Amino acid sequence: MKATRLTMICHGLTLAQKRGYFPEPEEPLVSVPRRCVPHGTFQILTAPEQRAQQTALALGDATIASGLADCNMGRWQGLALKRVQAEQPSALADWLENPASEVHGGESFQALCHRMSVWLKDFELPGEWFAVTHPMVMRAVLVQVLGCPMVAAQRIDVLPLSRIELSFSGQWRLRINCPQNASL
Template identity: 40%
Template sequence: MALRVTFVAAAGSSTVLSERFEDSRPLDQAGWSEVQRVAHELLPLAAADLRYCSPAPRSRATGEGLGYAPLVQLALRDCDMGRWRGLTLGEAMAREPEAVDAWLTDPGSTPHGGESLLDFIGRVGGWLDTRPAEDHCRVVAVAEPSVIRAALVYALKAPPATYWNIDVRSLSTISVAGRPGRWSLRLDSVPAQPLRA
């Protein structure tokens, strides 16, 4: 059985430096412009057998804007950041520097009162492992970059610290192929786009 899951990173709603934990803001005009610019390149993914998205507003809007009509999957939600929800990393660091340091160095820690990195990776990986494994089934999932990083760490059975070394750009795609417990990384093309600060 060969299953292929292609992840599409949601369009950005801000610059990288102003991204917020569990960002619930809708796509801004720049995000919509990104979707329109690459829609022709990503439209073929609409032919996937199954189309999903995370419940985040920008993931849902990206999926709809690309013509996927995706089904929302709660397991693809961003990491539960507890009391840091809505803050930028800089804001959390200014308020609780020791707690942020603990969170960045210990994947089992939950200083924010939410979900640990280990639990987040396990939740996303559990979703991946429960996809229908029919012959040559193609799945597309639009999600936040953090969710895609978690899926890649899980699929590659990489150490949790690897999560911090994966850079996922908005509207980039990457696929994993295989079956539950045995995934391989498949690098796809990334649409040309200007760099955002």
């Protein structure tokens, strides 16, 4: 059985991230990353949102994978976090503390975790893969791979262009890599 290696990459910086807003579905990047094609033979997947597709262009030709779509934030899309905190403090607290919360009218974190669990289960494609997606999606994937409580996702910061490396050979595993020629 040939192993699968999947590197998940967070999209580049958006104005919404910079200003503390919940993103709009078609939120563009502040600046498109410079082209950086990794070595070797690999395939690229991207979430359907514009910010993910713009980031994926830096790697090469990508196939849109709807399963990598961002969490739907419902009525909070495009709103400043400070505004939601001021106008709906109990709703925001509920959303932060309860993974099943749908107070914004969109997708709960619990539903996103389930969606990513199904996506990972169905991802049986051997070889080297890159997948450009979103911070919430990457948190949900880490929750699934590590088998930790969903509330632990609130303690994971996923910065623009950050990566997580996973491998699959019977089960998904987190790969923590050391840079080549690294020394302490």
